Amino acid sequence: MRKMIVGERKPLAEIAEMLEPxxxxxxxxxxxxxxxxxxxxxxxxxxxxxxxxxxxQKEGKDLxxxxxxxxxxxxxxxxxDYAEKLAEADVILSLACGVGVQTMATRLQDKIILPGLNxxxxxxxxxxxxxxxxxxxxxxxxxxLTLGICPITRCSKSxxxxxxxxxxxGKCEVSKDVDCAWHMIYERLVKMGMESRMxxxxxxxxxxxxxHGGPRTIVREDVRLENRE
Amino acid sequence: xxxxxxxxxxxxxxHFAVTGELGPPKSSDIETLKxxxxxxxxxxxxxxxxxxxxAIVRTSSIGVAASLIQMGxxxxxxxxxxxxxxxxxQSDLLGAVSFGVKNFLxxxxxxxxxxxxxxxxxxxDLDSMQLLKTFKDMRDEGxxxxxxxxxxxxxxxxxxAVANPFADPFEYRPLRLAxxxxxxxxxxxxxxxxxxxxxxxxxxxxxxxxxxxxxxxxGGVTPIKSIGAARYMxxxxxxxxxxxxxxxxxxxxxxxxxxxxxxxVETIQRLREIEGVAGVHVMAIxxxxxxxxxxxxxxxxxxxxx
Ligand code: SF4
Ligand code: SF4
Numbered sequence: 001m002r003k004m005i006v007g008e009r010k011p012l013a014e015i016a017e018m019l020e021p022x023x024x025x026x027x028x029x030x031x032x033x034x035x036x037x038x039x040x041x042x043x044x045x046x047x048x049x050x051x052x053x054x055x056x057q058k059e060g061k062d063l064x065x066x067x068x069x070x071x072x073x074x075x076x077x078x079x080x081d082y083a084e085k086l087a088e089a090d091v092i093l094s095l096a097c098g099v100g101v102q103t104m105a106t107r108l109q110d111k112i113i114l115p116g117l118n119x120x121x122x123x124x125x126x127x128x129x130x131x132x133x134x135x136x137x138x139x140x141x142x143x144x145l146t147l148g149i150c151p152i153t154r155c156s157k158s159x160x161x162x163x164x165x166x167x168x169x170g171k172c173e174v175s176k177d178v179d180c181a182w183h184m185i186y187e188r189l190v191k192m193g194m195e196s197r198m199x200x201x202x203x204x205x206x207x208x209x210x211x212h213g214g215p216r217t218i219v220r221e222d223v224r225l226e227n228r229e
Numbered sequence: 230x231x232x233x234x235x236x237x238x239x240x241x242x243x244h245f246a247v248t249g250e251l252g253p254p255k256s257s258d259i260e261t262l263k264x265x266x267x268x269x270x271x272x273x274x275x276x277x278x279x280x281x282x283x284a285i286v287r288t289s290s291i292g293v294a295a296s297l298i299q300m301g302x303x304x305x306x307x308x309x310x311x312x313x314x315x316x317x318x319q320s321d322l323l324g325a326v327s328f329g330v331k332n333f334l335x336x337x338x339x340x341x342x343x344x345x346x347x348x349x350x351x352x353x354d355l356d357s358m359q360l361l362k363t364f365k366d367m368r369d370e371g372x373x374x375x376x377x378x379x380x381x382x383x384x385x386x387x388x389x390a391v392a393n394p395f396a397d398p399f400e401y402r403p404l405r406l407a408x409x410x411x412x413x414x415x416x417x418x419x420x421x422x423x424x425x426x427x428x429x430x431x432x433x434x435x436x437x438x439x440x441x442x443x444x445x446x447x448g449g450v451t452p453i454k455s456i457g458a459a460r461y462m463x464x465x466x467x468x469x470x471x472x473x474x475x476x477x478x479x480x481x482x483x484x485x486x487x488x489x490x491x492x493x494v495e496t497i498q499r500l501r502e503i504e505g506v507a508g509v510h511v512m513a514i515x516x517x518x519x520x521x522x523x524x525x526x527x528x529x530x531x532x533x534x535x
Contacts, residue, residue, distance in 0.1 A: 156340055156342075156351075157311075157337055157338075157340065157351065157353045157356070158351075158353045158356075159337065159353070159356040159357075159358075160356055160358075160359070161356050161357075161358035161359065161408065161412075162358070162401070162405050162408065163396065163397075163398070163401070163405070164337045164357070164396075164468075165337070165391060165392075165393030165396045165420060165468045166339070166340075166396065166467040166468045167396050167397050167398075167467075167468065168395075168396055168397050168467050168468050169397060170397065171467070172467075173339070173340060173467035173468060174340045174342050180397075183397060183398055186398050186401050187398070195401075198401070198404065198408070199404065199407070199408060199411075201358055201359075201362055201408060201411060201412050202358075202359070203359065203362075204315060204354070204355050204359045204363070204374055205354075207354065
């Protein structure tokens with residue numbers, strides 16, 4: 001599981017503030033993506049719980065903290081298996097991504113679920129300790145045109161027709177730490193002898209397949225349970 | 230209907246054209262801007278009006294264009310795709326044409342990160358290439374994006390774009406120009422030219438591709454006001470090259486401002502010698518008052534009547 005949803009834990013002070021009205025807190029890690037990106041797995045759940053306990057002691061607050069980790073907070077099956085263990089808590093601080101938090105909130109209607117992470121992006125680990133965003137889930141993939149480098153995500157201006165005038169020395173105008181996606185695309189196309197592709201004027205993108213078209217749902221009739229019965 | 234753009238007429242007549250640039254203020258009081266415009270009335274064909282340049286909130290370029298037209302001056306309305314989606318861009322084009330704007334410059338726009346609203350949502354619904362093509366199709370085909378017919382065709386407009394010979398990848402830049410021409414660019418204004426050797430190398434390739442015959446290329450010229458300004462452009466503006474020799478030259482000069490003007494004039498004179506350069510775009514933002522002097526010293530005054 002290398003590709004993933006990448007997040008970062010919210011600052012402790014912010015978490016403490018949202019937990020203010022509650023006494024029995026369950027810090028709930030998630031065993032998949034956010035475990036791999038070291039933001040919300042079992043380890044981070046216990047660290048967060050320990051830090052919250054320490055803070056509560058310092059402030060003289062009566063806080064009862066438990067920690068658990070679910071393999072996936074984004075699937076009912078796993079949530080249901082765990083529901084009993086979570087019953088005790090007044091509130092669940094979920095260290096899952098936004099998807100997990102919402103799946104929990106939908107499944108456990110009488111529980112309060114709070115987000116412990118700032119979910120960032122879909123990406124991959126570039127090197128130890130570095131993660132990079134590379135897909136915005138636009139719903140109409142153009143990686144065929146660019147030979148595997150996403151201009152929607154990795155060009156700061158989501159351009160489709162080549163590099164802007166701010167591209168210099170392979171870097172994006174927004175930061176020397178960001179590679180210019182179009183510089184990379186150009187070099188890759190040249191390497192493959194396919195640079196003439198950049199001559200075609202790519203028409204305006206249909207953003208309706210992306211989030212701009214409203215919240216998306218995928219329905220696969222062939223695999224729906226009703227249809228299989 | 231043939232466009233009445235003065236800029237287009239001057240270029241079509243084969244004259245070496247001059248355009249100026251006005252940066253709207255961070256208020257609705259545009260008196261100073263109007264004063265600058267008035268001061269170079271006889272020195273430029275038309276005026277670029279920047280569109281929230283460097284992503285800083287300013288009076289809109291279309292708003293300022295209305296005032297210039299009232300003054301009997303010709304605006305080149307800059308339009309970036311950073312802040313407006315396709316609905317707004319097409320609508321703003323119609324609005325601007327409705328009160329007489331003829332020249333439009335289609336741009337991508339600096340990232341909002343650089344401005345005074347870095348928390349804003351970058352729109353980038355279209356890119357600059359698609360914007361050009363959209364405006365061209367509205368004019369030539371009478372259609373909106375998606376093919377729907379407009380109620381009435383658009384009167385002729387003169388479409389411009391920018392090119393940056395100083396950005397990378399260098400070998401790709403002439404090809405990008407070719408693409409912009411294919412998308413609809415009739416005139417091109419380049420990024421400020423300080424590294425004229427590199428500009429010449431770019432032009433050589435442009436000529437090799439025959440692009441100078443397909444659109445009017447205007448070289449961007451900016452007088453350097455101070456060492457600080459030069460350093461800023463050199464270090465902080467991505468896609469700009471300010472050679473160290475230039476800075477040394479100004480440093481060594483007794484009157485630094487005069488030297489900056491002199492360099493700008495020399496640049497224009499050199500540009501005039503380059504085959505395929507059809508004019509200059511003088512950008513003296515925050516130093517507008519020197520434009521007449523530069524134009525005159527470069528031997529480009531008086532401007533032709535067309
Ligand atoms: S083109 Fe769209 S789907 Fe493909 S990688 Fe980019 S954002 Fe993701
Ligand atoms: S520098 Fe490159 S990555 Fe950055 S906005 Fe321009 S084209 Fe996109």
